[in-house]
Amino acid sequence: MARIAIDMDGVMADTTSHYLKYYEEEYGIRVDPATLAGAAEGEGFDDKEACRRYITSPGFFRTLPVMPGSQEVVKALYDKYEVFIVSAAMEFPLSLKEKLEWLNEHFPFISWQRVVFCGSKTIVDADIMIDDHDKNLRYFDGRKLIFSAPHNLHINDYQRVNSWEEVAAALLQEQLVKG
Amino acid sequence: MARIAIDMDGVMADTTSHYLKYYEEEYGIRVDPATLAGAAEGEGFDDKEACRRYITSPGFFRTLPVMPGSQEVVKALYDKYEVFIVSAAMEFPLSLKEKLEWLNEHFPFISWQRVVFCGSKTIVDADIMIDDHDKNLRYFDGRKLIFSAPHNLHINDYQRVNSWEEVAAALLQEQLVKG
Numbered sequence: 001m002a003r004i005a006i007d008m009d010g011v012m013a014d015t016t017s018h019y020l021k022y023y024e025e026e027y028g029i030r031v032d033p034a035t036l037a038g039a040a041e042g043e044g045f046d047d048k049e050a051c052r053r054y055i056t057s058p059g060f061f062r063t064l065p066v067m068p069g070s071q072e073v074v075k076a077l078y079d080k081y082e083v084f085i086v087s088a089a090m091e092f093p094l095s096l097k098e099k100l101e102w103l104n105e106h107f108p109f110i111s112w113q114r115v116v117f118c119g120s121k122t123i124v125d126a127d128i129m130i131d132d133h134d135k136n137l138r139y140f141d142g143r144k145l146i147f148s149a150p151h152n153l154h155i156n157d158y159q160r161v162n163s164w165e166e167v168a169a170a171l172l173q174e175q176l177v178k179g
Numbered sequence: 180m181a182r183i184a185i186d187m188d189g190v191m192a193d194t195t196s197h198y199l200k201y202y203e204e205e206y207g208i209r210v211d212p213a214t215l216a217g218a219a220e221g222e223g224f225d226d227k228e229a230c231r232r233y234i235t236s237p238g239f240f241r242t243l244p245v246m247p248g249s250q251e252v253v254k255a256l257y258d259k260y261e262v263f264i265v266s267a268a269m270e271f272p273l274s275l276k277e278k279l280e281w282l283n284e285h286f287p288f289i290s291w292q293r294v295v296f297c298g299s300k301t302i303v304d305a306d307i308m309i310d311d312h313d314k315n316l317r318y319f320d321g322r323k324l325i326f327s328a329p330h331n332l333h334i335n336d337y338q339r340v341n342s343w344e345e346v347a348a349a350l351l352q353e354q355l356v357k358g
Contacts, residue, residue: 003302090294090295091292093276093291100269100275111298112272113269113299114299115298116269116296116298117275117296118295118296118297119292119294120292120293122304123182123263123305124302124304125301125302125303125304126302
């Protein structure tokens with residue numbers, strides 16, 4: 001059974017929407033996500049330190065919105081692949097507990113045995129990786145899917161998926177054809 | 180640079196001593212660690228549920244004693260190998276924060292990028308693994324060192340190390356010879 005490593009932030013969780021919401025609450029400005037395109041994560045905002053403040057504040061990770069379609073597709077993947085949730089959570093120690101609670105609430109079918117919180121993802125041994133960060137995909141040895149986010153739209157090195165529907169098309173349809 | 184995955188509980192942290200201390204505090208009995216030999220972790224005590232209670236109680240992981248010699252040897256390994264600390268912490272969510280604080284206190288030279296908290300360790304890609312549990316070593320693909328603990332003394336499938344001095348002899352001497 002092929003093993004998939006699935007990222008949380010920006011893939012299962014809609015981090016960009018959450019940034020926009022926090023930013024609007026702080027500054028009263030509704031930023032157009034299109035204006036963030038191509039900038040490194042958080043640096044597309046006028047206040048380039050804002051997102052860093054948000055992700056280090058209690059509650060940010062616990063209240064992240066679920067990425068549309070992710071629950072259904074991760075569930076389907078879970079039945080056909082060895083799914084591991086791999087999050088680079090170690091940089092933000094406060095996030096560990098919140099991320100685990102978030103997973104238990106929104107993806108209760110995922111066993112604790114399939115959850116990995118790490119710093120560098122270079123240690124991950126899997127066949128497929130779904131991630132929104134070039135820094136994680138770059139050192140990975142298997143099939144790479146880049147999940148679209150404003151900060152990665154200029155990267156053309158990997159198979160791009162713009163939504164969970166496209167993940168399903170890439171990884172579940174094939175599976176059916178093979179089976 | 181070869182990569183080593185080093186376990187925390189029973190390897191960097193002296194879990195057995197901590198069990199014995201908690202048990203003595205609860206029951207007033209100083210258990211001889213020799214009587215635990217060969218039993219599964221925690222099951223060598225008359226009260227077989229005791230250790231499970233201890234590891235799910237706040238503070239247990241934060242106050243673990245450091246395994247003698249581990250600080251010096253892990254430091255030396257850190258300079259010569261790509262060291263990752265890999266702990267199967269996900270079963271006990273309370274332990275995540277405590278384990279990170281414990282690492283920061285006793286092994287401050289270890290970068291957050293080199294810390295992995297997981298459930299199953301099957302996802303770990305490394306060249307060498309030091310662990311006290313057969314269940315972790317069994318599925319590992321590289322060189323395996325079993326760090327002696329009462330619950331593994333009957334296992335003869337891996338290179339055994341009885342102390343951090345023996346880890347140094349196995350992994351640092353060779354390195355010097357090779358270099």
